[in-house]
Amino acid sequence: MSTQMSFLPKIDRKETQRRVEETLETARVYNQIGFVRREIGSTPSYEPRFHGQTNKTSAPAEACATWNVDQEERIKTLTERVEWAVSRLSTKQREIIRKRYLESEDAVDYVICGELNMSKRTYEREKARAFYMLALMLRLEVIEQESA
Template sequence: MTQITFELPELDRKRTQAAVEAALEKYRIFKSTLIEEREAQTIASWSDAPKGFTGTTSDQTSNIAIYNVDEPAARKAYCERIERAVSKLPRRERLLITERYLNTDCDFDYVVFNHVFDPPIGETTYYRLKWKAFYKIALNLNIQVVKEVKGSRNIEGNKKS
């Protein structure tokens, strides 16, 4: 029998962290803002150009209805996806991400590692735990940035035309 092995990818730490933080910030914004529903213009405007002069047609009411339905649904789906990814984390990593990134009232890492964890954890342990959580979230959300191997050649670039 042959044994199947699975290698975890080596990620570009800075770029992956930036991608995860951007995703979590987007979540935070979606959770803390309301969508202003669009309304149809009820006052007719006068124009001496014939209708359809631009060669395009649009139905303002249907475009507005589509936006008013699709935008909240897309936001809800995005937030649920982030929440599912975070819920799969181990307890301490989930606590760290929830308190630092998902709640709207905590903006600093030192607050989390000094006041949220009971007993408080050290700064080094905190950042190690944070990276593990980011790694898992990045893989779950498929936003990881894989580290490029130095010295690797592009096969396509070596072909002669």
């Protein structure tokens, strides 16, 4: 009895596509407008205010500043990883991803097919391959659970 071995994992295409699209959207927004920082609603008193018996102090300004720094660094790193991954795709795949997901938020598949002189079928096939490669490079793939 021969068993066919596959070295590439079988992925949940729908969930993987959702994750890749979400990551590409984050990168596009960061490249267009930069990082949007959180701000606190009001400046708190500088005197510590103890809550109950925990003896913990509240520091909303500190928490907000820490969140801003951490999130900006995380999104910057994510955007750099996306750019690196997209640059490793084939020329057709790179053009599809850039035009559809990284340049404009209102891009439409059928318009991009025409711009790239591709049939709808070729476009969909190349886009699916690009998503698969991006998912693996960015470690966003969702492995399909094998039912026993």
